[in-house]
Amino acid sequence: MHTILVVNAGSSSVKYQLIDPETEARLASGLVERIGEADGRLVHRSDDGRSEERSVHVPDHTSAFSAMVDAFERAGTPVMALGIQAVGHRVVQGGSVFIAPTRIDDAVAEQILDLGSLAPLHNPGQYQAIVAARQMLPEVPHVAVFDTAFHQSMPERAYSYAIDAEVAEHHGIRRYGFHGTSHQVVSRRAAEYLGRPLESLRQIVLHLGNGASMCAIDGGRSMDTSMGFTPLEGLVMGTRSGDIDPGALLHLLRAGYSADELDRLLNHESGLIGYTGSGDFRDVRAAAAGGDAAARLAIEVYVHRIRHYLGAYLVELGGADTVVFTAGVGENNAALRAEVCAGLEWFGIRIDPERNASSASGARRISSHDSRVEVLVVTTDEEAEIARQTRALVG
Structure with missing residues (x-):
């Protein structure tokens, strides 16, 4: 063996x-x-x-x-x-x-x-x-x-930041994207589940775990992703802020924060934990169910940010054939999936409540029979993908 x-x-x-x-x-x-x-x-x-x-x-x-x-x-x-x-x-x-x-x-x-x-x-x-x-x-x-390799197919318009070009070039400042191994294996497994060629599909993959990112994938190629120069950009995460106006960070610097203090704030004391004291989505959901206003707001902001990117990627791809949920939160939280997809019937996205509530494991369809977009839950497996790519290279 x-x-x-x-x-x-x-x-x-x-x-x-x-x-x-x-x-x-x-x-x-x-x-x-x-x-x-x-x-x-x-x-x-x-x-x-x-x-x-x-x-x-x-x-x-x-x-x-x-x-x-x-x-x-x-x-x-x-x-x-x-x-x-x-x-x-x-x-x-x-x-x-x-x-x-x-x-x-x-x-x-x-x-x-x-x-x-x-x-x-x-x-x-x-x-x-x-x-x-x-x-x-x-x-x-x-x-x-x-992690960044899968996103190297992004067009320049998607990975470039609008700052001085010489500064960006000198310091390597651009959107790199992360979770690429997960987005790659999940999009391939989604195509296999549907029995359709990967090259024929427009997919939006939602990797929702303690770290979270989304990716617009056209024909198996990353066209845009929510994480950027670092894994901080984009979605609200367990302990990371996601998108924030850089001017707010300049304001904190001028108010006396050091670079290390900002790093700790944005990477370890923000996101869900910044709202509620817990970075675990299960804890936040339980607190919200118990009437905690901060937890309810945290979930609303979390979902709002996901839907913001989902809408953007639907426009960028000219629609989608599949929307795929993966990683710990995406695979296991039916209520969140329902909240993300609520009211999106006019995009062709329609969830079947019974399918969505199922605790079945493995790849599965959660969209209704009349949904134009296939909404799936697919288990990610970055280690298996690393093994597959390693073996393919060494022969």
């Missing part, structure tokens, strides 16, 4: 999954977290149901990968016996340089680190994980799959 090891690393954690690329079955998964702290922790699960959770000393990413290798050994499946064909690394920011999955060599790794100025919360940790993984598994190819 050939397998793909998929790695999703951050500055203080390494998540991993061992995937059979033929069936997309998970053979093992795990997490090493609190890297660099005194209380490191490892969780490892095998496909036979066995799991291990223990404290580990992980001062850096190299020791985190050593802990992962040891976890496989302790589970009775040594890494050398796993048939690992390649390692696929999720990398958040590929800039304008990387437009497709890329085999990693020393130069590519250094470019990923250099792009850390555009994604300081993500790329440096992912670079460290790449270095550690290549040292630990030097005999197999390593592939970078970029």
Whole structure:
């Protein structure tokens, strides 16, 4: 058996999954977290149901990968016996340089680190994980799959910001978009579910999780997306503000906020948590049902922003064949889906309440039989897509 090891690393954690690329079955998964702290922790699960959770000393990413290798050994499946064909690394920011999955060599790794100025919360940790993984598994190819790559098909009118062109060019300021791996796999799975060629479909995908974004997709190509230069732009999220007038940020700077304080405010203290104290949509929904006015307002703003982008993308695409909900909130919150689609019959979008309320898993249709637009719920699987793209590149 050939397998793909998929790695999703951050500055203080390494998540991993061992995937059979033929069936997309998970053979093992795990997490090493609190890297660099005194209380490191490892969780490892095998496909036979066995799991291990223990404290580990992980001062850096190299020791985190050593802990992962040891976890496989302790589970009775040594890494050398796993048939690992390649390692696929999720990398958040590929800039304008990387437009497709890329085999990693020393130069590519250094470019990923250099792009850390555009994604300081993500790329440096992912670079460290790449270095550690290549040292630990030097005999197999390593592939970078970029969140931004899928959106490199956007036309210039969609990715450009109207600021001084020389400033934008010098600092790399443009819309990059994120969640690209999710939008790509979900749009392909939606086409497969409908039994229609991907190239024939105009799709609007709503990736609604703690982080949230939307994407207008024409024939399998990203034409526009709500996240921008960073993952801050666009929709209201669990802890992120989404769209805000840049003038408001200038006002806060002049009022004495530092850049770091603004970063914390916008990335960690805004969105749903800024309204309600919780970034979990389930908590907000429960509070709203209990009469909490702030929670009700949070949901109204959340839905309003989604509908704002939905209307824009319907215009950009000249209509849609499918609207697809995915990720934690999109897949599991029927009330939200109904609120987003309410009153859109004149766009050809009509929800069937019974289908929408179903707790069925997997891809499913929630639109009514007379809806011109197919409204679907499709499970996202970024790790399987990373495995698929990695295998396709290495052969």
